[in-house]
Amino acid sequence: MHKTSSLSDLGFDAAGASSGFFRPVADDSSHSSSSAPHRRLTKVSRWSTRALPDKLRGEALDLQHAAAFLPRVRIVSGTDHAVTASSDLVVVTAGARQNPGEARLSLLRRNVALFRKIVPPVAEHSPDALLLVVSNPVDVLTYVAWKLSGFPASRVIGSGTNLDSSRFRFLVAEHLDVNAQDVQAYMVGEHGDSSLAIWSTISVAGMPAFKSLRDSHHSFDEAALEGIRRAVVGGAYEVIGLKGYTSWAIGYSVASLAASLLRDQRRVHPVSILASGFHGISDGHDVFLSLPARLGRGGVLGVAEMDLTEVEAAQLRRSAKTLWENCQLLDL
Ligand SMILES: NC(=O)C1=CN([C@@H]2O[C@H](COP(=O)(O)OP(=O)(O)OC[C@H]3O[C@@H](n4cnc5c(N)ncnc54)[C@H](O)[C@@H]3O)[C@@H](O)[C@H]2O)C=CC1
Numbered sequence: 001m002h003k004t005s006s007l008s009d010l011g012f013d014a015a016g017a018s019s020g021f022f023r024p025v026a027d028d029s030s031h032s033s034s035s036a037p038h039r040r041l042t043k044v045s046r047w048s049t050r051a052l053p054d055k056l057r058g059e060a061l062d063l064q065h066a067a068a069f070l071p072r073v074r075i076v077s078g079t080d081h082a083v084t085a086s087s088d089l090v091v092v093t094a095g096a097r098q099n100p101g102e103a104r105l106s107l108l109r110r111n112v113a114l115f116r117k118i119v120p121p122v123a124e125h126s127p128d129a130l131l132l133v134v135s136n137p138v139d140v141l142t143y144v145a146w147k148l149s150g151f152p153a154s155r156v157i158g159s160g161t162n163l164d165s166s167r168f169r170f171l172v173a174e175h176l177d178v179n180a181q182d183v184q185a186y187m188v189g190e191h192g193d194s195s196l197a198i199w200s201t202i203s204v205a206g207m208p209a210f211k212s213l214r215d216s217h218h219s220f221d222e223a224a225l226e227g228i229r230r231a232v233v234g235g236a237y238e239v240i241g242l243k244g245y246t247s248w249a250i251g252y253s254v255a256s257l258a259a260s261l262l263r264d265q266r267r268v269h270p271v272s273i274l275a276s277g278f279h280g281i282s283d284g285h286d287v288f289l290s291l292p293a294r295l296g297r298g299g300v301l302g303v304a305e306m307d308l309t310e311v312e313a314a315q316l317r318r319s320a321k322t323l324w325e326n327c328q329l330l331d332l
């Protein structure tokens, strides 16, 4: 039995193909890259650079006790970064979380200090890994992880608005009384207060729905749309106010991202990626925010060209500006 689940038989697509629909992402030459096949998966979740050995051992044991219900997998834990060595995918969830009513961006300084301790040794132990950042504020911390790791941008991804888009799909589905899995709908931009609902992306069972819905359903009017948008943006605040934190939906969101990446599924997810050059975001601003990206074994393989209205593109650029201003406050 391997120490961690072996993924050596998976294909590795370092560059990703271009199609008419997708723009390929250029690897940034200032960052080192390796195209060697990845070998192992280590899920690093909620571990600390400070010693919390008992908690870690407890979590590991609790997971190991589910062995009879899981695919064969080896679960290990430890406070030494060496435990993560040769990972295929490192998911970073460590960090302070919001108090009720607190904005994600207010966590920035605390969690940047933590990332300075975590990311360099993780990158050193797993130089070929994909890095998936979940800790908040996720867009700025994905930029921080990119800077601190020295990895190419295609291998540093934030969970971004994959979760917001699921909230969006759930609410549209509830409104139309259909299955959320049949609803396509994207939230993009910041994972947080300035995220954007791209109404034109709504389709149900493959049929573009927004225009016909607006034309034919009086229940799908401006007020209903605004109510849905506000419910998506306020969703985390609501859950945190009620139970103290969010956990189930982000867990499913990250599991779906991990599957797309490690199994080379080339599914399109709205995730936080290096967005400079898209939709008029300045080339000089190395800002990370969510756009629909095609994910596979090499990380970000391409970015979908969305047909944004001028108003939406301007909102996206405003979101980018806010995030970039936060990035510039950091001495990286
Ligand atoms: N991007 C997203 O959609 C979501 C992001 N989050 C973010 O994930 C992060 C974790 O949230 P939760 O799991 O609810 O919090 P939690 O408090 O349950 O877990 C945080 C973990 O981070 C570790 N940690 C905290 N401070 C540390 C330090 N100074 N050094 C080392 N380790 C430290 C703790 O040991 C703890 O296990 C937060 O930043 C939260 O905002 C949470 C849910 C959704």
Ligand SMILES: CC(=O)C(=O)O
Pocket: 104, 136, 163, 236, 246, 250
């Ligand atoms: C906490 C958080 O960022 C969320 O659930 O959206």
